[in-house]
Amino acid sequence: MDKPKENIFLFVPNLIGYSRVILLIASFYFMPTNYIISCWLYVISGLLDAIDGHAARIFDQSTKFGAMLDQLTDRCSTTGLCVTLSYFYPEYMFLFQLSSAIDISCHWIYLHSSMLQGKTSHKFVDLSGNPIMRLYYTNKLVLFSMCAGNEAFYASLYLMHFTPGPIVAGVGLFKLVCMATAPVAVVKSCISLLHGYVACQNLAIIDVEERSKAKKKE
Numbered sequence: 001m002d003k004p005k006e007n008i009f010l011f012v013p014n015l016i017g018y019s020r021v022i023l024l025i026a027s028f029y030f031m032p033t034n035y036i037i038s039c040w041l042y043v044i045s046g047l048l049d050a051i052d053g054h055a056a057r058i059f060d061q062s063t064k065f066g067a068m069l070d071q072l073t074d075r076c077s078t079t080g081l082c083v084t085l086s087y088f089y090p091e092y093m094f095l096f097q098l099s100s101a102i103d104i105s106c107h108w109i110y111l112h113s114s115m116l117q118g119k120t121s122h123k124f125v126d127l128s129g130n131p132i133m134r135l136y137y138t139n140k141l142v143l144f145s146m147c148a149g150n151e152a153f154y155a156s157l158y159l160m161h162f163t164p165g166p167i168v169a170g171v172g173l174f175k176l177v178c179m180a181t182a183p184v185a186v187v188k189s190c191i192s193l194l195h196g197y198v199a200c201q202n203l204a205i206i207d208v209e210e211r212s213k214a215k216k217k218e
Helices: 012-030 035-058 062-090 088-115 131-138 140-160 173-217
Strands: none
Touching: 012 035, 012 062, 035 062, 035 140, 062 088, 062 173, 088 131, 088 173, 131 173, 140 173
């Protein structure tokens, strides 16, 4: 008797992913007016991002759909925050637009090229490839620091609109965090551009191989 087909949409890590989407939508709703509720929803969604990967390994439920869902949710969360920041700081709207465009486009093409190459995760790095990418994805401390610092920069900008936070040496805590993490956000955007460059190189290799095979068949 054939075994029943698996429904990957009901896999535990994907169910966690759906809850992240719901929490983010709720966070976006409260983002312009209630920073306390919005922050809690946003933070919980971020914590679940760390849990779904462990769930995938524990239940042996890693899927391409889950990887896509996770990546898209990450990109949409930052973009939604940047949209709100553009409303709060209209003089810097172009920079927020540019940051969102780089983040979405470069990660999308990198993930897409990885899938075309048959890789099981967007975090797979060929150890013979770019040394910066290798360090970024194989050193957990570097990856965590970059992602956390980038989130802290945008989050502190958001919170500064409502409150300076605790005063430290005459300066609001959120302003200090913003200044400290701004370089991280810039480097993170540069790494995203590197994602895009590597992806374009990979896609070019795939194109050359496919064209070569097609010509041999003719």
